[in-house]
Amino acid sequence: MAIYLPELSAHDVSFPAVQSALTEPDGLLAMGGDLSPARLLNAYSQAIFPWFSQGDPLLWWSPSQRAVFAPDSLKLNRTLKKQLHRYQLHFSVNTAFAQVIALCAAPRAKQPGTWILPKMQQAYLQLHLQGYAHSIEVWQQDKLVGGLYGVQVGSLFCGESMFNRLPDTAKLALIVLQQHLQQVAPGWIDCQMPNPFLLQLGATPLPRPDYIVLLQACAKQQVPASHWRAGPLAPELLDA
Incomplete structure (x- = not known):
C-alpha cells in the first residue's frame, strides 16, 4: 500500500501537525527538508525528531508513545x-x-x-x-x-x-x-x-x-x- 507523506520545503522550517502522523509505521510524519539547527530546534519543540537510514529520504517522526x-x-x-x-x-x-x-x-x-x-x-x-x-x-x-x-x-x-x-x-x-x-x-x-x-x-x-x-x-x-x-x-x- 502506498504511503503519502508531506514533503517539507527547503526554505520553510515548519512541520505538519503531529496529529497527522501515520499510525503505520507509527509516528511517521513527513519527509525532506534539511537538518539545519533552526529546523531541528523547531522539530524538538513540537515533539518531532529525524530518523532515517542510508538510502532513505530524510524522515521525521512523532510516535504515538514516547519513552x-x-x-x-x-x-x-x-x-x-x-x-x-x-x-x-x-x-x-x-x-x-x-x-x-x-x-x-x-x-x-x-x-x-x-x-x-x-x-x-x-x-x-x-x-x-x-x-x-x-x-x-x-x-x-x-x-x-x-x-x-x-x-x-x-x-x-x-x-x-x-x-x-x-x-x-x-x-x-x-x-x-x-x-x-x-x-x-x-x-x-x-x-x-x-x-x-x-x-x-x-x-x-x-x-x-x-x-x-x-x-x-x-x-x-x-x-x-x-x-x-x-x-x-x-x-x-x-x-x-
Whole structure:
C-alpha cells in the first residue's frame, strides 16, 4: 500500500501537525527538508525528531508513545555499583561530544548499520556548538568507554543515542545524566520510542498528547548554560 507523506520545503522550517502522523509505521510524519539547527530546534519543540537510514529520504517522526524517564526514576543498583568500582570509572559532561556521537554511530554486534549518518553527526555537532546538544562521557582512566548525547529543550533532555565499550556504562551515563539535571531541574529525560531495554530500566510509555503537555511545561523552565560547561562531573554525583 502506498504511503503519502508531506514533503517539507527547503526554505520553510515548519512541520505538519503531529496529529497527522501515520499510525503505520507509527509516528511517521513527513519527509525532506534539511537538518539545519533552526529546523531541528523547531522539530524538538513540537515533539518531532529525524530518523532515517542510508538510502532513505530524510524522515521525521512523532510516535504515538514516547519513552520517558520521570524524575528520580534512574537509580544505582548493586550491580551497577560493582561495575562502577570494578572498572574505576569517572564521568564528564561535554568534553568529547564528537567522539561520543561517532561511537554511538559505530557498528554494533547485532546492528551492523547505523542511522547516525555523517550528515546527522554534523547536524548535531552544530547544535552542540550552539549550546543546544550535550554529551555525558564515561571514562576508564583516559579511555572513553561509554556515553550518550541528546538535545536540551528547556528542562527536558531529549536523548538521541548511547553506547557501551564496557558493560553497563551506557546505563551509568543515563543515571549520571539524570542526577546532573536534577541539580537545576526536575530531571525529565525523553528517549523517543519505547523498547524493551528502556522499559527494563524504568522508562514509562507516555502517549503523545501527554508528552506534548510535558514538553510545553519543560520548555518554560530553562537550565543555565553554565550547567553544561565542559568538564569533569563530581565523583559524589552518583551518591545523590
